[in-house]
Amino acid sequence: MKKIAVLIIIIAFALMSAYGQNDSAPIEPKCKLEVEDVKNDGGTKAEVYITPQNNPEEVDEYNLKIFSEFEGQKRKLKDIKIINNQKRIRIPVNTDNVNTNVIAEVYVQQEGQSVKINSASVKTKGAWFDIKLINSFVAAIFFISLIMYLVSRARKGGSLFVRKIPGLEEIDNAVGRATEMGKPVFYIPGLSTIRDVATIASLNILRSVGQKVAHYATPLKVLNRDPVVLGVAQEVVHEAYLSAGRPDLYNEDDVYFAAGSQFAFASVAQGAMVREKPGAVFLLGMFWAESLILAETANSVGAIQIAGTDATAQIPFFIASCDYTLIGEELYAASAYLSRAPKLLGTLKAQDYFKAVLLAVTILALITNLIGIDFIIDYILK
Amino acid sequence: MKRQYPMILTFVFGLIGFILRFSPILNEKYLNDLLSWTMAIAAFAVVIAVISLVKHHAEKIRRKHKDMIYSFVTFIGLIVMALVGILGHYMPGSIWKSIFDNLYKYVRTPLDATMFSLLAFYISSAAYRAFRARTWHATALLISGFIVMIGRVAFGPLMIFADITNWIMLIPTTAVMRAIMIGVGLGITATSIKIILGIETSYLGGGEK
Numbered sequence: 001m002k003k004i005a006v007l008i009i010i011i012a013f014a015l016m017s018a019y020g021q022n023d024s025a026p027i028e029p030k031c032k033l034e035v036e037d038v039k040n041d042g043g044t045k046a047e048v049y050i051t052p053q054n055n056p057e058e059v060d061e062y063n064l065k066i067f068s069e070f071e072g073q074k075r076k077l078k079d080i081k082i083i084n085n086q087k088r089i090r091i092p093v094n095t096d097n098v099n100t101n102v103i104a105e106v107y108v109q110q111e112g113q114s115v116k117i118n119s120a121s122v123k124t125k126g127a128w129f130d131i132k133l134i135n136s137f138v139a140a141i142f143f144i145s146l147i148m149y150l151v152s153r154a155r156k157g158g159s160l161f162v163r164k165i166p167g168l169e170e171i172d173n174a175v176g177r178a179t180e181m182g183k184p185v186f187y188i189p190g191l192s193t194i195r196d197v198a199t200i201a202s203l204n205i206l207r208s209v210g211q212k213v214a215h216y217a218t219p220l221k222v223l224n225r226d227p228v229v230l231g232v233a234q235e236v237v238h239e240a241y242l243s244a245g246r247p248d249l250y251n252e253d254d255v256y257f258a259a260g261s262q263f264a265f266a267s268v269a270q271g272a273m274v275r276e277k278p279g280a281v282f283l284l285g286m287f288w289a290e291s292l293i294l295a296e297t298a299n300s301v302g303a304i305q306i307a308g309t310d311a312t313a314q315i316p317f318f319i320a321s322c323d324y325t326l327i328g329e330e331l332y333a334a335s336a337y338l339s340r341a342p343k344l345l346g347t348l349k350a351q352d353y354f355k356a357v358l359l360a361v362t363i364l365a366l367i368t369n370l371i372g373i374d375f376i377i378d379y380i381l382k
Numbered sequence: 383m384k385r386q387y388p389m390i391l392t393f394v395f396g397l398i399g400f401i402l403r404f405s406p407i408l409n410e411k412y413l414n415d416l417l418s419w420t421m422a423i424a425a426f427a428v429v430i431a432v433i434s435l436v437k438h439h440a441e442k443i444r445r446k447h448k449d450m451i452y453s454f455v456t457f458i459g460l461i462v463m464a465l466v467g468i469l470g471h472y473m474p475g476s477i478w479k480s481i482f483d484n485l486y487k488y489v490r491t492p493l494d495a496t497m498f499s500l501l502a503f504y505i506s507s508a509a510y511r512a513f514r515a516r517t518w519h520a521t522a523l524l525i526s527g528f529i530v531m532i533g534r535v536a537f538g539p540l541m542i543f544a545d546i547t548n549w550i551m552l553i554p555t556t557a558v559m560r561a562i563m564i565g566v567g568l569g570i571t572a573t574s575i576k577i578i579l580g581i582e583t584s585y586l587g588g589g590e591k
Contacts, residue, residue: 042410098410126407133404140400140571147575195420197570200577204584227427230434232585239586253441257434261490263497275449289501296504310566312559320512321504328562332569335584343581351568358564 029059029108029115032088035122043098043126050106051088060084062106063114066093069101077102098126147350154346162348167306167324168337171205171282174304175212178279183303184219185209186278188294189233190285190309191225191265197332198310199229202285203236204335205308209282210240214249218279222255223272225265230257266290270297283307283322284331287314295321308334389580396578435460526550 030053038045050064066078077093093102103121107114129137154160178185187209189202206222213220222237224230234255241250258268270293273281281298283291283305291307291314298305299321307318308326318325326334329351336344365377398416402409439453447453463485469478513524532540533547576582 040406042406044410098407126410128405128407130404130406137404143568143571144575147572147579147581151581193424197573200585201569201573204582207584224431224434227429227431228424231427231430236585253434253438256438257431260431261494263494267493267497271452289498292501292504292508293497296508310569312562312566315562317505317508320508329565329569332566332573335582339584344576347572347576347581351572354568355564 027054027058029054029062029110029117031062031106031118033104033106033118033120035102035104035120037102037122037124040127040130040132043124044095044100046093046095046102046122046124048091048093048102048104048120049088050082050091050104052082052084052086054084056084056086059108062108062117064091065105065107066091067103067105068093068095068097069103070095070097070099074103095124098124100124143350143354146353147347150350150353151343151346154342154349157342160342160345160349162333162337162345165326165330165333165337167308167326167330168334170304170306170324171209171338172212174280174282174306175209175216175218177304179216179218181279183279184221184276185213185280185282186269186273186276186298186303187220187222187282188269188285189222189224189229190283190287191262191290192229192286193226194228194232196286198286199226201332201334202308203229203232205282205284205331205338206233206236207240208335208338210237211244214241214244214246217246217249220254221272221276221278223258223265223269224256225258225260225262227257227260230255262288262290266293269294273297273301273303277301278303281305283309283318284326284334285309287311287318292317292321298322385583385586388586389583393578393580396574400578 032049032051032053034049036047036049038047048064048066050062052059052062061084062082064078064080064082065076066080068075068077077095078091080091082089095102101121101123103119105119106117108117109115150160175185187206189206190196190199192199194200210220220237222233224233234252237255238247238250238252241247258272259265269290273294274297278298278301281294281303283294283298284307287294287309288311291309291311295305295307295318305322306324306326307322308331309315309318310328310331312328315325315327319327333348333351336348361376361380365380368374369377395416398412402413402416435456439456442453443450463482466478466482466485470476470480470482473479509527512520513527514520529543530547530550533543533545533550536542536544536547573582577585
């Protein structure tokens with residue numbers, strides 16, 4: 001009987017204790033919410049940070065809703081369940097417009113109802129100048145100033161030495177050889193679009209080749225892959241024939257669209273080379289995997305080949321299979337080299353001087369790094 | 383004026399491109415518009431390309447050129463793919479769609495793959511010529527090429543070649559590639575500046591003025 005009484009008392013205490021717990025103050029769901037505008041952007045990005053401040057036993061998940069508000073129109077961008085692991089979570093937000101109000105709201109489930117516990121907002125702002133690009137901006141202004149100075153110096157008659165580039169020296173010989181053999185000259189200005197600077201550099205060389213070809217009255221075939229490049233190439237060749245005093249030799253059909261697809265183009269160019277057996281082939285511009293197909297086919301028909309590209313992956317193929325290769329920047333130097341126009345030679349010298357400046361900065365950074373001063377190399381690598 | 387208008391347009395749009403690069407807010411607002419213009423121009427240029435292609439091959443057929451058979455093949459390919467493609471696009475559930483898919487999958491793709499596979503043979507012939515040890519450059523190329531080839535498939539005691547290969551690819555090759563890339567970067571920048579400022583006008587045709 002005594003034991004039963006003790007048991008009843010224990011159960012009674014246990015029940016009272018449980019009742020007491022339920023009766024204590026309700027849990028208050030809390031979280032830290034931050035909404036920040038992304039600096040140095042176009043004014044459409046923001047970041048939302050949420051940090052849960054309850055134990056996972058108290059609140060297991062939060063519901064984060066992100067809205068954008070622009071010109072009175074509110075639109076839901078995100079609705080995310082955040083599992084409470086008590087860590088700060090970052091959510092990037094992209095809006096459609098500049099100066100948009102980004103609103104974040106956090107909800108939790110309480111007694112079957114979604115209750116808002118926190119909210120924050122920020123207005124996205126665009127930067128007029130990206131401060132992270134200050135290095136590039138200063139370098140660009142310095143480079144432009146250097147070009148302007150050297151161009152004006154060259155115009156005044158200052159002598160500028162330019163080293164010999166064998167690939168460009170051989171253009172005359174290649175055209176001459178094709179003329180002697182009574183064979184056409186093939187020119188491919190790469191497979192890229194006009195937006196590629198290598199294509200523009202190639203079209204600049206095409207002008208010189210066109211003038212030489214017109215001078216010798218040798219047929220010139222220009223195969224194109226891009227329709228816009230085709231139009232420009234036709235105009236360049238036409239003007240080159242005009243300036244050489246042989247507009248009668250220009251045939252618009254010789255500068256033609258071969259194919260739009262990469263390997264279809266390679267197939268057309270390969271077939272044309274095998275059938276027409278050109279005396280000289282110029283492969284100048286941007287090339288991809290088809291570079292070796294074109295170069296090897298030209299080699300197999302006995303043509304003298306002058307190639308040039310800035311695609312580092314294709315340079316070894318051209319070196320292996322072509323007679324002369326313009327490596328990287330030589331392609332861009334070609335126009336100045338061939339025309340010998342002082343103002344163009346001035347830009348070539350500017351490139352050389354700027355390269356010397358870069359080299360000096362690199363060596364300085366290396367030396368200071370070796371003696372334990374890291375700020376220069378850190379700034380460069382930043 | 384024929385050259386001045388393009389030069390003025392080049393300067394204005396070149397300057398806009400430069401400003402957009404450094405100004406995020408303007409980039410956000412106007413870059414898509416500029417890209418849309420480029421796409422619109424490219425779409426018009428396709429007509430020029432088709433006219434050029436048709437003229438080139440029609441001329442061959444008209445002159446009864448000995449290789450005119452290829453021009454017939456081009457016309458058949460052009461017309462059949464365009465027709466079947468258009469019919470298939472507007473009648474997605476029809477036989478035309480499956481004919482187009484089959485032509486693409488079982489004719490065009492294998493033809494592309496065939497052209498690509500030719501590279502294997504061309505690499506061999508180019509390597510043969512490049513590796514003939516006639517100069518010290520070619521000898522250096524031959525030795526490093528041999529080491530890299532062995533290193534790529536090395537096993538057991540040959541693993542030393544794998545280590546040497548890694549060194550060749552990581553140190554001298556990367557150094558040379560970076561040197562070329564710096565030159566290319568400056569070349570691209572200088573060419574762009576020359577074009578924007580009207581120093582370089584060769585791409586407009588004619589001589590230097």
